[in-house]
Amino acid sequence: MTKFKTSLLLGAAACAFLSAPAVMAADLACLITKNNTNPFFVKMKEGAEAAAKAAGLDFKAYAGEKDGDASPQLTAIENCMAAGAKGILITPSNDSVGPLLKDARAAGILVIALDTPLADPEAQDMTFATDNFEAGMLIGKWAAAKLGPEGVKTAKIGMLDINKDNISVDVARDTGFLVGFGIDVPDLKVMGSETDPRVIGHESSGANPEGGVTSVENLLAKDPDMNVVYTINEPAAEGAYQALTKAGKTGVLIVSVDGGCPGIANVKAGVIGATSQQYPLLMASKGVEAIAAFAKDGTKPVATEGLSFFNTGVNLVTDQPVDGVPSIDSTKGTELCWG
Numbered sequence: 001m002t003k004f005k006t007s008l009l010l011g012a013a014a015c016a017f018l019s020a021p022a023v024m025a026a027d028l029a030c031l032i033t034k035n036n037t038n039p040f041f042v043k044m045k046e047g048a049e050a051a052a053k054a055a056g057l058d059f060k061a062y063a064g065e066k067d068g069d070a071s072p073q074l075t076a077i078e079n080c081m082a083a084g085a086k087g088i089l090i091t092p093s094n095d096s097v098g099p100l101l102k103d104a105r106a107a108g109i110l111v112i113a114l115d116t117p118l119a120d121p122e123a124q125d126m127t128f129a130t131d132n133f134e135a136g137m138l139i140g141k142w143a144a145a146k147l148g149p150e151g152v153k154t155a156k157i158g159m160l161d162i163n164k165d166n167i168s169v170d171v172a173r174d175t176g177f178l179v180g181f182g183i184d185v186p187d188l189k190v191m192g193s194e195t196d197p198r199v200i201g202h203e204s205s206g207a208n209p210e211g212g213v214t215s216v217e218n219l220l221a222k223d224p225d226m227n228v229v230y231t232i233n234e235p236a237a238e239g240a241y242q243a244l245t246k247a248g249k250t251g252v253l254i255v256s257v258d259g260g261c262p263g264i265a266n267v268k269a270g271v272i273g274a275t276s277q278q279y280p281l282l283m284a285s286k287g288v289e290a291i292a293a294f295a296k297d298g299t300k301p302v303a304t305e306g307l308s309f310f311n312t313g314v315n316l317v318t319d320q321p322v323d324g325v326p327s328i329d330s331t332k333g334t335e336l337c338w339g
Contacts, residue, residue: 027295028058029288030080032073032090033114036063038207038235039260039339040280041091044114047281048089051288057086057295059288067207068163070096081107087291089284091115094165098123110294112287112301115280116169117309126290126301127309128283132172132257133179133188135276138316138325139255140180142274143228145322146253152182155198158219159191160205160212160231160240166190170232173257174202177230200226205236212239220247231256234263234275241271259317260339267317268330274318277333282312 031048033041045061052059060083062076070093077100080088087110090097101111101123110125117127144152159177162170166189174191178199187193192202200223203215212231216239219226229244229252231237237256244252256263259277266272290301304311316325317333328336 130278136176209239216243
């Protein structure tokens with residue numbers, strides 16, 4: 001081949017390379033959940049992944065190992081920052097992730113808390129969540145109406161929380177239930193500020209069945225006449241029922257929050273009297289949509305009118321409806337459940 005022809009071919013190749021459309025990397029959305037075993041967080045991942053695909057975003061998912069353990073989440077945040085993520089969705093295990101999330105925001109990353117807002121408002125741009133206080137209020141009002149005025153006066157209530165860390169979602173559901181039941185709560189920012197003798201005590205369930213069993217055993221040791229059990233979520237409620245059955249206790253009202261399909265099945269079976277159903281898939285999908293909008297033109301999400309967060313809704317699910325407390329039955333709850 002002559003030097004002239006070689007030059008022509010090289011020049012043509014160069015022109016073709018320069019004129020070819022550049023392949024742009026897609027923007028990245030990260031999801032960081034408390035764990036990857038709870039059906040609530042599994043459904044979040046499904047919703048986020050589907051929404052990211054629809055929006056043309058790359059997607060990475062990370063998870064902690066258990067509620068309250070933030071170490072794996074801190075590593076995940078660092079990985080997302082290093083990867084140049086446009087947005088991070090996170091269900092924070094506790095507030096120790098806040099400083100690093102503030103660093104992420106300072107680096108231009110949109111940070112959205114899902115379900116569990118951080119105490120430091122500067123640690124997130126927005127929270128997409130159930131109104132957890134309302135969720136607690138609904139099951140509290142239902143329990144009070146179910147017992148009736150005389151039953152409310154003599155109630156013996158056991159409280160199954162996540163732990164003693166005053167995690168925001170834990171506090172909101174706990175205090176919401178007590179207020180809904182008609183118990184004075186002096187400090188809505190912490191659990192256990194009430195002095196009402198009807199409350200037997202607060203136990204750490206870890207939000208799992210095993211913790212639910214141990215918690216109820218401890219509460220029954222304090223007062224064997226316990227007749228109402230509040231639970232942070234439906235796995236803890238399942239454990240509570242196991243412990244009550246083992247102790248030969250019948251007729252105890254168990255109330256909860258979540259709305260997963262196993263929990264709704266337990267409502268239908270009479271294990272759980274009422275639960276407040278939330279919608280994790282919607283939280284995650286709306287969060288990803290917010291990241292896509294931010295990546296496109298810098299738009300940030302805004303809170304629901306009258307609230308400090310974006311409310312993704314809640315419904316009380318029970319097959320024993322009471323006057324004055326709106327609810328749906330377990331059949332409808334099954335249509336809307338997850339997990």
